[in-house]
Amino acid sequence: MLAKRIIPCLDVLDGKVVKGVNFINLKEIGDPVDHGAWYSEQGADELVYLDITATHEKRKLLAGLVRRIAENINIPFTVGGGVNHLQDAEALLSAGADKISVNSAVLMNPALIDQIAKSFGSQFLVVAIDAKYADGRWVVYRNGGRIATDRELFEWASEVWMRGAGEILFTSMDHDGVKTGYACKELAMISDMLPIPVIASGGAGTPEHFLEVFTKGKADAALAASVFHYNEISIPELKNYLKNNNITVRI
């Protein structure tokens, strides 16, 4: 049986891991490779590194960091935040990234999804979608949740799949950072609607939230940041809890 995946997410700023709430109030908490290695030992199934650096040196810095991660980490990892063009994707692939995650860049240029999927395969491409509920619809946001687009969540999720996304990482901005559980209803709708894996993000606060997102939310993987960074939930304990509740996990 295919196991449900537990994925710690590490936000990276200027080469350091940072964490904030609802995309703001960032705090530095350590080295990306050390953190990744520790999570791998704890039983994390994959890692997501999201680079939020906005300087000109970003591209060079990120390729160097990705190479260092690939050399040292023995589980798959996804890199997000550095891809605006096909060449960026290629640079991350050759630095050793297993997958890349794209978000704002494909909202502005959806054809980039087709290009990346055709060049490097769908398995290499995660499309991240940030959305917020307002006036009866789920509005997709770009630029780290700062700019609302005219896209609707479910339509956009279908489009990215049709264009060749290998996985969808859905973050409910309403749930992110507030630790009251994932957006299970919407996640289940996306999971039922599309034949590709769905990674749930935003809202994890307790082990029950993970159980809920794998049952009610029908997610294939669950991503979280602060509950792991601040040791509020230990990955081995979480996996044992899930296993005892009949969820297939890798222990």
Add this chain to the structure above:
Amino acid sequence: MENNIVIIKYNAGNIRSVDFALRRLGISAEVTGDPDKIRAASKVIFPGVGEASSTMAHLRRQGLDIVILNLTQPVLGICLGMQLMCKYSEEGETDCLGIFDTGVLKFTKGKVPHMGWNALEGLSGGLFEKVNEGTYVYYVHSFFVPENPHTIASSFYSTRFSAAMQHDNFFATQFHPEKSGSYGELILKNFISL
């Protein structure tokens, strides 16, 4: 004889990851597409993530298909490498190397690609020395090899499929040992020790 490991370089992704995994084990390997170096190696690793028809065409243009077929030392195909060692792939309707007398089919049920950690069952042979039944390994693939007489480990994803195969000196895994944590590293180490 001293171990002289070669990783075959061709137009497929994920070659560097295998090299990094070996380095973590303290093993140095040469990544090369040079037929003489491949033939002279004590162990050969044939990795790959990519599309079957274009990679197979590339191997033929480079003459690497004949080189691989005639190797007598232990060879380990990984993921696409394993699929290219079969007779035929539904991906791009491709005639492959034919080392394993079986075809490669597309998953028609469940979410595709089959991506993530799945359990190994029915383990046999030296590749799985000290690896327990039920060990989880990492997969990313949309095509699979059904169980067949070459199968030395299986996993289940809507159907039981070959997680690993062996025929004489040719070994292959559908999963990625280089991304499968410490057990993946153990499987790579077992191959190097064969």
